[in-house]
Amino acid sequence: MQLEKFQYDNRIVRNFAYATILWGVVGMLVGLWAALELVFPKVLNVQPWFNFGRIRPLHTNAVIFAFVGNGIFMGYYYSLQRLLKTRMASDILSRIHFWGWQLIIVAAAITLPLGITTSKEYAELEWPIDIAIAVIWVIFGWNMFATILKRRERHLYVAIWFYIATFVTVAVLHIVNSFELPVTFLKSYSWYAGVQDALVQWWYGHNAVAFFLTTPYLGLMYYFLPKAANRPVFSYKLSIIHFWALIFIYIWAGPHHLLYSALPNWAQSLGIVFSFTLIFPSWGGMINGLLTLRGAWDKVREDVILKFMVVAVTAYGMATFEGPMLSLKTINAISHFTDWTIAHVHVGGLGWNGMLTFGILYWLIPKIFKTELYSRKLANAHFWIATLGILFYAIPMYWAGFTQASMWKQFTESGQLKYPFLETVTYLKPFYATRSFGGALYLVGALLMVYNIYKTVRQGKLVANEDAEAPALEKTYQQHNGEHWHRWLERKPVPFLVATLIVILIGGVIEMVPTFLVKSNVPTIASVKPYTPLELQGRDIYVREGCYTCHSQMIRPFRSETERYGEYSKAGEFVYDHPFQWGSKRTGPDLAREGAGNNRKTNTWHFNHLDDPQAISTGSIMPSYSFLIDNVLDTSTTRAKIRAMQTLGVPYEKGYEDKANRDLAIQASQIAATLHNDSIMVPSNREIIAVIAYLQRLGTDIGKNKIAGTSNK
Amino acid sequence: MLKFIKQHAESISGIGIYPVISLLIFFFFFVGLLFYVKKMDKKKVKELKNLPLDEDAGADDDNHKTDKDNHLKHA
Numbered sequence: 001m002q003l004e005k006f007q008y009d010n011r012i013v014r015n016f017a018y019a020t021i022l023w024g025v026v027g028m029l030v031g032l033w034a035a036l037e038l039v040f041p042k043v044l045n046v047q048p049w050f051n052f053g054r055i056r057p058l059h060t061n062a063v064i065f066a067f068v069g070n071g072i073f074m075g076y077y078y079s080l081q082r083l084l085k086t087r088m089a090s091d092i093l094s095r096i097h098f099w100g101w102q103l104i105i106v107a108a109a110i111t112l113p114l115g116i117t118t119s120k121e122y123a124e125l126e127w128p129i130d131i132a133i134a135v136i137w138v139i140f141g142w143n144m145f146a147t148i149l150k151r152r153e154r155h156l157y158v159a160i161w162f163y164i165a166t167f168v169t170v171a172v173l174h175i176v177n178s179f180e181l182p183v184t185f186l187k188s189y190s191w192y193a194g195v196q197d198a199l200v201q202w203w204y205g206h207n208a209v210a211f212f213l214t215t216p217y218l219g220l221m222y223y224f225l226p227k228a229a230n231r232p233v234f235s236y237k238l239s240i241i242h243f244w245a246l247i248f249i250y251i252w253a254g255p256h257h258l259l260y261s262a263l264p265n266w267a268q269s270l271g272i273v274f275s276f277t278l279i280f281p282s283w284g285g286m287i288n289g290l291l292t293l294r295g296a297w298d299k300v301r302e303d304v305i306l307k308f309m310v311v312a313v314t315a316y317g318m319a320t321f322e323g324p325m326l327s328l329k330t331i332n333a334i335s336h337f338t339d340w341t342i343a344h345v346h347v348g349g350l351g352w353n354g355m356l357t358f359g360i361l362y363w364l365i366p367k368i369f370k371t372e373l374y375s376r377k378l379a380n381a382h383f384w385i386a387t388l389g390i391l392f393y394a395i396p397m398y399w400a401g402f403t404q405a406s407m408w409k410q411f412t413e414s415g416q417l418k419y420p421f422l423e424t425v426t427y428l429k430p431f432y433a434t435r436s437f438g439g440a441l442y443l444v445g446a447l448l449m450v451y452n453i454y455k456t457v458r459q460g461k462l463v464a465n466e467d468a469e470a471p472a473l474e475k476t477y478q479q480h481n482g483e484h485w486h487r488w489l490e491r492k493p494v495p496f497l498v499a500t501l502i503v504i505l506i507g508g509v510i511e512m513v514p515t516f517l518v519k520s521n522v523p524t525i526a527s528v529k530p531y532t533p534l535e536l537q538g539r540d541i542y543v544r545e546g547c548y549t550c551h552s553q554m555i556r557p558f559r560s561e562t563e564r565y566g567e568y569s570k571a572g573e574f575v576y577d578h579p580f581q582w583g584s585k586r587t588g589p590d591l592a593r594e595g596a597g598n599n600r601k602t603n604t605w606h607f608n609h610l611d612d613p614q615a616i617s618t619g620s621i622m623p624s625y626s627f628l629i630d631n632v633l634d635t636s637t638t639r640a641k642i643r644a645m646q647t648l649g650v651p652y653e654k655g656y657e658d659k660a661n662r663d664l665a666i667q668a669s670q671i672a673a674t675l676h677n678d679s680i681m682v683p684s685n686r687e688i689i690a691v692i693a694y695l696q697r698l699g700t701d702i703g704k705n706k707i708a709g710t711s712n713k
Numbered sequence: 714m715l716k717f718i719k720q721h722a723e724s725i726s727g728i729g730i731y732p733v734i735s736l737l738i739f740f741f742f743f744v745g746l747l748f749y750v751k752k753m754d755k756k757k758v759k760e761l762k763n764l765p766l767d768e769d770a771g772a773d774d775d776n777h778k779t780d781k782d783n784h785l786k787h788a
Contacts, residue, residue: 083764157764226765236762237750244746248739506735 004152004472007465008081010368012094014462016074017361019102021450023066024357026109028443031059035436038587038621039429042614045623049113052623053546057124058112063349064122066105068213071357073101073140075220076163078364080144083160083223085153085470089146093139100136104129115544116186119579120201122208123177127188130178137174141167148493152470156493158239162219164493165247165500169211172501172508177204183644184637187540191648194574195262198582203254203508209345210250213353214316218246218285221313224360225292228305234291242284247500249278251507256327259336260556261582262571268329274507275327282320289313304379308359311387315351319344337552337586339431340401343394350390350442358382358449365453371460378452386445392438400431409560417563421589426619525572528701530650531694533638533660534667538694540641541687542581545625552583553592553698566593566699573701576650588622593699603671604678606692628688633668635661635685667693 037044037052045051077094081087088094107129111117117124125133144167148156156164177200179191190197226233233239255263255271290313293300300306322344326335335341366373373379407427410418489496531539542548555561557568569592574580593599601609608615611629613622642657652660665684671692672684682688 079765153764155761155764157761159765223765226762230766232759232762232766236758237753240750241743241746245743503739506738510735 002471003469005467005469006085006087007467009077009088009091009094009464010462010466011464012088012091012098013074013078013364013368015098016070016077017365019098020067020070020074020357020361021446021453023062023070023105024354025443025446025450027059027062027067028439028446030055030062032436032439032443034059035432035439037623038432039436041621041623047624048115048545048627051545051625053549054113054115054117056549057117057121057546058109060122061108061112061124062105064208064212065108068217068353068357069101069105071353071360072166072212072216072220073097074364075224075360076144076216078368079159079220079223080147080163082468083153083157084147084151085468086147086151088143089150090143093143093146097136097140097143100132100139104132104136107132111186115546117544117546118180118188118190119543119546119548119581120177120190120197121205121584123174123201123204126186127178127180127182128185130174130180133174134171134178137167137171141171145493145497152473154473156496157222158233158236158243159219159223161243161496161500162215162222164497165243165504166211166216166219168497168501169207169215169247169251169504172504173204173207173211176508177201181644181647183640187637189641189644189648190579192578193648193650194577194580195264195571197578197580198258198261198574199255199263199267201580202257203251206254206257207251209348210246210253213348214250215247217353217356220360221285221289221309221356224356224363225289225309225313228303228309228359228363229293229296229299231292231296234288234294238284238288242281242288244503245281246278246285248503248507249274249281251504252510253278253327256332257584258582259327259329259332260558261554262569262574264571270510272327272329276324279321279324282323283317286313286317286320289316304376304383305359305363307380307383308355308362311383312352312354312356312359315347315355315390319348319352322347333556333558334405335401336556337584338401338404339397339428340405341585343397343401346393346397347390350386350393354442355386358386358446361449361453365456366460368463368466369457369460370463371456374452374455374459378448382445382448382452385448386442389438389440389442389445392441393435394438396431396434396438400428400435403431404428408564409558411560411563417560421564422617422619425587425621429621524575525570525702528573528575530576530645530652531697532667533642533664534690534693535697536641536645536694537633537635537638537664538690538692539581541628541691542694543579547591548581548583550583550585550587550622551589551591552586553590554582555590555592561590565590566597566599567702570702573699576645578645578648578650591695591698595696596699596703599699600696602678603674603692603696604680606695607675607680607682607688610688610691625688625691628691629682629686631687632685633687633690635664638664 033044033050034052034056037055041052048054077088104125108125111126111129112124116126118126123130144163148160179200180188181191182188192200222233222239252274253271255267256275257271259268259272261268290310293306293310300310325331326340326344335344362373362379404424407419407424408421412418489499530536553569555565555568562568574582594601605616607629609617610625612624612626613620638660639657642652642660646652646657668684668689671689672682675682
């Protein structure tokens with residue numbers, strides 16, 4: 001048969017590899033910075049841009065979408081061309097994809113420290129950037145499919161199924177979760193409110209883990225692990241089963257992020273069942289990865305690349321064992337809102353994504369530069385430092401999680417809560433310090449890699465266009481006897497795409513049905529009213545400053561929580577919350593009833609506390625928000641914001657947008673007056689007044705039709 | 714826009730059957746999957762799983778390359 005000559009595009013692979021390394025270091029550095037802020041809150045919280053609440057989203061976005069994202073594309077462009085025996089369909093599209101993605105990352109790196117955020121975790125970027133992401137994602141998918149269509153290898157190897165599933169699902173997730181109403185050029189409100197918003201957000205959040213951090217990396221594992229070990233994957237049959245099972249089950253599991261919350265119980269149960277079932281397909285993948293090395297463990301001892309990959313797959317196994325456990329209600333009651341979650345995600349992030357990326361980089365860079373790795377010794381040092389770093393990170397965080405949960409829940413013999421919240425924070429400082437040390441180790445390892453790869457690149461030369469040859473694809477396909485339908489699917493990319501879409505949509509739609517139906521599941525509470533204009537502006541500042549990264553607004557129905565924070569949260573309380581602010585972590589106390597019952601503090605207390613938290617709460621690790629005293633509140637947006645809320649169904653009376661700023665001024669001057677009484681001479685037009693108004697409003701609605709109701713600590 | 718969809722979804726009577734239907738679809742889908750996987754032709758499976766290792770040779774070449782090309786030499 002005639003062999004056709006063509007060339008693989010290695011330049012795009014190199015570009016994505018460089019971007020992976022660059023953003024990896026940046027993302028880890030920001031993470032380390034954020035970690036150290038919890039240890040040295042006064043020194044490192046450079047206000048306002050580098051306050052914890054603003055750079056924590058920068059860290060998560062940088063690591064997920066910049067480091068892992070570029071890592072995915074690096075692996076895609078390398079393996080896709082070779083598995084399909086063709087060059088990418090369009091070099092121009094490849095380049096647009098590369099530069100577009102980098103621009104989006106730069107836009108994120110600029111907007112997040114400026115406080116431009118939607119506050120939906122891992123989807124914080126505002127609407128113009130959301131649109132750019134959708135466009136670039138489609139370009140990437142277009143190029144991938146055009147390449148698949150001009151392939152010279154009839155069958156689509158298992159790695160490509162994972163790539164296709166990733167492309168389709170991320171598109172669906174991103175679009176559904178990004179439904180938002182633009183208010184100004186860089187500000188929007190989530191289309192959904194309260195419980196509905198929470199459900200969509202965690203359907204997205206969980207599946208971002210599934211389809212951005214897991215399925216593409218499984219695809220990479222199925223390609224690069226066999227390449228590095230020079231042996232085929234353990235079981236191809238297992239990969240078929242585990243692929244379909246994984247993408248079908250993953251999409252259902254989102255509600256496990258909302259256990260014991262105000263989400264209807266039956267939706268929680270659905271999430272638990274599917275989360276638990278996830279262990280089977282996940283471990284199918286891990287077993288397939290590890291058993292690929294059966295009979296080759298002597299190689300693992302010697303080959304640093306395989307070492308990285310083995311730790312990655314092992315970490316994947318541990319994280320996917322832990323995940324289903326964490327979704328059990330009894331365990332979740334302890335783990336949720338604590339540092340246990342942080343430990344869990346870092347076993348996945350540092351272990352699975354990080355180590356696999358490093359392994360691939362060490363394998364791939366010498367290949368495309370036609371040289372040997374500069375130093376295996378350095379790579380080995382990187383391996384051990386990174387592994388130690390993971391341990392120093394994860395162990396203190398698990399410990400901190402257990403400690404935190406048990407301190408929160410402990411009562412004295414006379415039935416009082418044993419520890420004030422602040423004491424549970426100060427107790428954790430040594431753990432935070434050790435965790436920072438672990439993170440620093442991991443970063444040092446990555447810097448060793450930067451040097452090693454720099455030297456490798458210097459000693460080689462990029463083979464920008466690598467010659468290859470393969471026979472053309474026969475126009476007519478000779479079907480084998482007894483061929484089954486899955487092989488048909490493996491040959492046909494478009495039906496395959498449709499099949500994956502159907503599979504994830506079934507789970508997705510069933511998951512969304514509760515979202516649509518949730519309205520009927522949310523008992524409306526007559527006394528719950530929309531926010532006043534000042535409170536609304538204050539809430540937007542609360543969102544801007546990323547307060548939700550440390551403060552939850554969701555009191556779970558446990559005695560230890562109702563004693564501390566007041567009456568547990570009801571779904572009906574959040575019907576006007578666009579977006580919801582339940583949070584996922586309690587580095588600080590819950591604020592759901594900050595304005596109610598015994599939790600309520602004076603305006604002066606809030607003013608002084610925001611100005612200098614440590615002066616009011618000794619040992620607090622909260623950053624100072626003194627800049628809110630200087631910032632003048634922008635009331636030019638009030639009208640647009642009220643209009644937007646009306647569009648979203650919040651029942652402000654007709655024409656209220658014209659009166660809103662008048663009401664805002666009245667309420668602001670009332671608050672300023674109480675501060676003046678305590679000799680705090682702050683003008684009423686400052687941002688801090690709006691934030692105080694919002695904090696004082698929190699949780700007060702349902703108190704109005706109850707006489708006492710809460711007993712707070 | 715969404716509120717129209719929402720109202721429709723809410724008004725569908727017996728929507729509770731949807732999850733049951735989808736569960737059944739996928740139960741049978743997986744049983745079918747297991748069945749077919751079990752029946753797969755061994756030779757073809759071997760060929761498929763060697764795809765990444767065969768990339769410089771023809772797709773139908775079962776004798777994929779060994780260490781020399783696909784593995785970094787040890788220092």
